[in-house]
Amino acid sequence: MTRARPDHPYFDVPFAALAHRGFSRDGLENSMTAFQSAVDLGFSYVETDGHGTADGVAVALHDSSLDRTTDAAGEVSELPWSHVKEARIGGVEPVPLLEDVLGTWPELRVNIDVKAESGIVPIAEAIERTGAHDRVCVASFSAARRQATVGRLSRPVATSAGTSEAARFFVGGLLGLGTLRALEDVHGLQIPWRVGVVPVLTERHVRLAHDAGRVVHVWTVNNRAEMESLLDAGVDGIVSDRADLLREVLEARGLW
Structure with missing residues (x-):
């Protein structure tokens, strides 16, 4: 069966293999170490979720709260970045800035799930600052959240x-x-x-x-x-x- 190839650079490979929240067998999902492990394994795509802190900083984290994956607690949208950055995934790894995920590996394609309204502006700003439009796919369970995020960008991204x-x-x-x-x-x-x-x-x-x-x-x-x-x-x-x-x-x- 012939596979589809939409007209956007994000899709310019024969098949997209996406490392879900990076790659970790040690419970360190969505950490910089997990993303590096995926890159080391040869992956050119990773998946992550994005949230915004109370002061408008985009972080790469699946849950809306810090409770499950880190040694801290609280809703990310209600906490400042100064608090979130002290949390440790699995007690070991800091919660990464989305901007760091986009900027550390300039060729890496990143699928970003906008998980909450608080993430719309910070995620869009992180994409803009890193100029990552050609290698980002913006997704969301909510079409309205996706559209609001994409609407703030200066160039098209995959959707x-x-x-x-x-x-x-x-x-x-x-x-x-x-x-x-x-x-x-x-x-x-x-x-x-x-x-x-x-x-x-x-x-x-x-x-x-x-x-x-x-x-x-x-x-x-x-x-x-x-x-x-x-x-x-x-x-x-x-x-x-x-x-x-x-x-x-x-x-x-x-x-x-």
């Missing part, structure tokens, strides 16, 4: 559908209806391939997305058999915590 857009695409695909309108504002879909134990992504969906010139990236896939099945279905990218395993699978297929 991915929000939950409501993806839902319209999926329903349209299942019912045999037109699907392009659901994706007209984005370059593609970044979606789970199943809900619970029920697979929802079909080869028909992939084909319809490709017919519309959109890519399909799937998260979060950590099993070899599932990776193989999705590659057989023609997806354009896989997001994985097991970056090492994903590389093995792609190397075997000549897609690395």
